[in-house]
Each structure stands twice: as C-alpha cells, then as structure tokens.
Amino acid sequence: MNDISLSILFGILAALLIISAFFSGSETALMTLNRYRLQHLVKKNHKGAIKAHQLLKRPDRLLGLILLGNNFVNILASSLTTLIAIRVSGDNAIAPAIGLLTFGMLVFSEVTPKTLGALKPELLALLSSWIYIPLLKIFYPLVWVINAISSLLLWPFGIKSTNNTAIESLNKDELKSIVSDANHLPTRYQNMLLSILDLESASVTDIMTHRNEIVGIDLEESVEDIIEQLQNSPHTRLPVYKKNIDRVIGFLHLRTILAQISDPDFDKHNITNSLSKPFFIPASTSIHKQMQIFKAEKLRIGLVVDEYGDVQGLVTLDDLLQEIVGELVSEEPDIKMQKDGSYLVDAGVTIRELNRITHWDLPTEGPKTLNGLVIEYMETIPEPGTSVKLHGHIIEIIKRDENAIKLIKFNPKR
Numbered sequence: 001m002n003d004i005s006l007s008i009l010f011g012i013l014a015a016l017l018i019i020s021a022f023f024s025g026s027e028t029a030l031m032t033l034n035r036y037r038l039q040h041l042v043k044k045n046h047k048g049a050i051k052a053h054q055l056l057k058r059p060d061r062l063l064g065l066i067l068l069g070n071n072f073v074n075i076l077a078s079s080l081t082t083l084i085a086i087r088v089s090g091d092n093a094i095a096p097a098i099g100l101l102t103f104g105m106l107v108f109s110e111v112t113p114k115t116l117g118a119l120k121p122e123l124l125a126l127l128s129s130w131i132y133i134p135l136l137k138i139f140y141p142l143v144w145v146i147n148a149i150s151s152l153l154l155w156p157f158g159i160k161s162t163n164n165t166a167i168e169s170l171n172k173d174e175l176k177s178i179v180s181d182a183n184h185l186p187t188r189y190q191n192m193l194l195s196i197l198d199l200e201s202a203s204v205t206d207i208m209t210h211r212n213e214i215v216g217i218d219l220e221e222s223v224e225d226i227i228e229q230l231q232n233s234p235h236t237r238l239p240v241y242k243k244n245i246d247r248v249i250g251f252l253h254l255r256t257i258l259a260q261i262s263d264p265d266f267d268k269h270n271i272t273n274s275l276s277k278p279f280f281i282p283a284s285t286s287i288h289k290q291m292q293i294f295k296a297e298k299l300r301i302g303l304v305v306d307e308y309g310d311v312q313g314l315v316t317l318d319d320l321l322q323e324i325v326g327e328l329v330s331e332e333p334d335i336k337m338q339k340d341g342s343y344l345v346d347a348g349v350t351i352r353e354l355n356r357i358t359h360w361d362l363p364t365e366g367p368k369t370l371n372g373l374v375i376e377y378m379e380t381i382p383e384p385g386t387s388v389k390l391h392g393h394i395i396e397i398i399k400r401d402e403n404a405i406k407l408i409k410f411n412p413k414r
Contacts, residue, residue, distance in 0.1 A: 009084050016077040017109050023070035025113030026128035029121040030055065030062065037122065048126030051133050060150070064143045065136050074109075077101065191356065195324045198352075199288040204281055206352050206368055207323050208304045208313030211245055217252060218243065219268055226271070227261055230254060237301045237316070240275055245311045250275030251301055280305045283312055291320050341412035344398070347371035347405040362391055371405045381405065 030052065038056075041049030055062045078101060085097035117124050136143065179185070179193045216239040217226055230238075233254060241248040249272070256274045260266055279302040281290060294300065300317040334346035335357050345354065347370045351362050354370060367373045374397075375381055377390055381404070386397045392413075399407035 020109035025117040028117030029124035051129035
C-alpha cells in the first residue's frame with residue numbers, strides 16, 4: 001500500500017463513496033417503488049421492471065445482497081481513510097479523518113442518495129436491478145448463508161422468509177384511499193370509482209324513492225283525472241294501485257297507453273290490460289345485487305318491500321346507474337353551499353348523497369335521510385331555530401312541518 005500514490009488512494013476512496021451511495025439509494029428506491037406501477041410495467045414487458053419484480057419476490061435476499069455490499073464498501077472506505085491519514089499526518093490524523101469520512105458518507109453516500117431514491121424510485125430501482133441480478137447470482141452462496149442465519153434468529157418470533165407477491169391484497173377502505181389520493185385522475189372518475197366500491201355495502205333503501213314520494217296511478221280516481229295525469233307525467237313507467245301503494249297491481253309504460261287515450265271508449269280496463277307484473281325487491285338487497293337482478297330479469301323498475309311485505313319505496317335502473325355516474329339529468333341541487341362556507345341542505349336528502357358531495361363522514365348505518373338522522377339523534381322533531389352539534393357539525397333547523405324537518409343549515413367549521 002505504501003507504494004501506491006495518494007492520488008490513487010483518494011481516487012479509490014471516492015469510488016467507494018460512489019458505490020456506497022449506489023447501494024444506499026437503490027435500496028431505498030427498490031423498497032419504496034410503487035408496486036402497482038411496477039406490476040403495470042411488468043405487464044407491458046418492461047425489462048427493467050421484470051428484473052425489479054423478480055428481485056422483490058424475495059426481499060430478504062435482495063436486502064442481504066445490498067447490505068453485504070454496502071457494509072463491505074463502508075468498512076473498506078474506513079480502512080483506506082485510516083491508511084491515508086497515517087501517510088499524510090501520522091497517527092494523530094486518524095480521528096479527524098474518520099470524522100470527516102463519517103460526515104462525507106452521511107451526506108454523499110446516505111442522505112443524498114436515499115432522498116433521491118425516495119423521490120425518484122422508479123428511475124433508480126429499474127436501473128439498479130440490471131446490476132443486482134448478476135451480483136445476486138455471483139454472491140448467492142454468501143447471501144444464502146447470511147439469510148439462513150437471519151431466518152434462524154427470526155424463527156423464535158414466528159417470522160418466516162417466504163416468497164413475496166410484491167403486491168399485498170387491499171381491503172375496500174384501503175382501495176378507496178388510493179382512488180381518493182389519485183391526483184391525476186379527474187374528480188368525476190374518482191367519484192364513479194368510489195361509488196362502485198360502495199355498491200356492495202349499500203342497499204336499495206339508500207337510493208330508493210320513499211313511498212310518500214312515489215308518483216303512481218290510483219285506479220280509484222276518475223278516468224278524467226287519470227288521463228290528465230298520464231298526459232302530464234314526467235315518468236315513463238308508473239305503478240298502478242288501488243287506494244294506496246301497498247295494493248299495487250302492476251306497472252304501466254306510458255308508451256303502451258298514450259295511443260289509446262284518444263279512443264272514445266278508453267276506460268280503466270285499457271290500463272289494467274296494459275300492465276306488466278309488479279316486481280318486488282327486499283329492502284336488504286344490495287345495490288350491486290339489484291343491478292344483476294335487473295339485468296337478468298330485463299327489468300327497469302321495482303318496489304322495495306320490508307319484511308312484512310309493505311311497500312317502502314321505488315327503485316329504477318336509472319337510480320342504480322345514477323349511484324355510479326352521478327346525476328343523469330340536471331336538477332335543482334338539494335345541497336347549496338353559501339358564501340360564508342355554510343350549507344343549506346334539504347333534510348330529505350340521503351346521507352350517502354350528502355357525504356359524497358361534501359366529503360363528510362356522517363353515519364350511514366342507521367337512518368337513510370338527514371331528516372331521520374337528526375330526529376334519531378335528538379329524539380324529537382326540533383323547532384326552527386334549534387341548534388345542535390351533530391357528529392362534529394354545528395347544525396341549525398331552518399324549516400319544518402308537522403312531522404318532518406324540511407331545511408337544515410350546516411354552519412362552517414371553525
């Protein structure tokens with residue numbers, strides 16, 4: 001070593017610092033690499049991604065190789081620094097030289113490359129995989145021994161080194177978080193994906209038109225009133241019943257009856273002869289399941305019934321599609337944001353719709369509408385002007401009638 005010039009020794013030391021930086025940066029890059037992005041590149045036959053994916057199947061071997069190389073380089077750099085210090089200024093220079101080396105390695109071989117690896121993991125990971133694959137083959141026996149000892153030490157704690165699939169399974173909430181944090185995905189697509197993820201947990205009662213809002217044909221009314229209703233109906237399919245919706249006898253498609261209205265002999269028999277069989281949906285049916293049923297049965301409308309067979313509401317195929325893609329037609333919003341940041345909310349809006357528009361987290365397990373949630377919470381129908389803190393939100397009752405709240409104000413959070 002004494003025959004080697006100091007310039008060569010300094011050059012070797014610099015090279016060792018660069019190699020150490022490579023090991024540190026690539027380790028961080030490979031461990032923080034987006035596994036879903038990696039899987040996508042693998043499917044596109046990206047060669048670097050395929051090699052990185054192969055390495056990450058056994059992270060214990062990869063880490064064993066990286067730490068073996070990094071520690072060897074760092075120890076060699078420390079020894080070389082000691083030698084250079086002795087040749088330059090004797091034994092008294094060893095401590096300052098080691099201190100300087102520690103600072104240099106910390107900045108140039110640890111913090112900087114690890115930061116780069118964390119910020120640009122794909123760049124470093126895919127490039128370094130070309131180097132690690134052959135290195136792993138060369139040093140496999142030594143890496144195997146290191147991993148065997150490591151596994152033996154972990155064995156008493158019940159930890160085993162097994163094949164890693166590189167992508168862990170996600171539950172629904174974790175997947176929703178990923179979709180919500182996808183900054184490059186347009187908001188409307190985010191909302192659609194989040195709605196799809198919620199289909200399994202939501203039932204038809206969450207989206208149905210409540211029974212007191214169902215528009216239908218009552219055969220107990222006069223023919224003249226029925227004809228006027230048919231001519232002015234905004235709906236193409238209407239339930240037909242006698243006296244109340246619990247006595248429904250079928251569904252009427254306006255297309256099949258409008259041509260008959262001008263017939264002088266038109267009467268209620270024309271309506272009953274044009275009816276399709278009523279379809280009933282258990283209240284506990286999930287939205288996802290009901291979409292499958294509508295598709296299989298080639299239906300577009302059904303009545304939601306409870307365990308006693310009483311009609312609770314009405315659901316159409318449009319309601320199910322609207323749950324995914326949002327409003328199908330432009331309507332007057334039930335939720336209006338004010339200039340001061342408060343919200344004026346129609347109390348009949350569903351909690352799911354309110355959560356979706358405002359990104360709140362009001363409970364959906366109990367009552368389905370905001371009116372029901374407030375009444376359940378307060379155990380009474382509050383008078384206008386009443387204020388209360390509802391699940392972290394300060395609300396004020398603006399309007400009510402005899403048996404329900406009509407309008408609620410959500411004050412801005414301070």
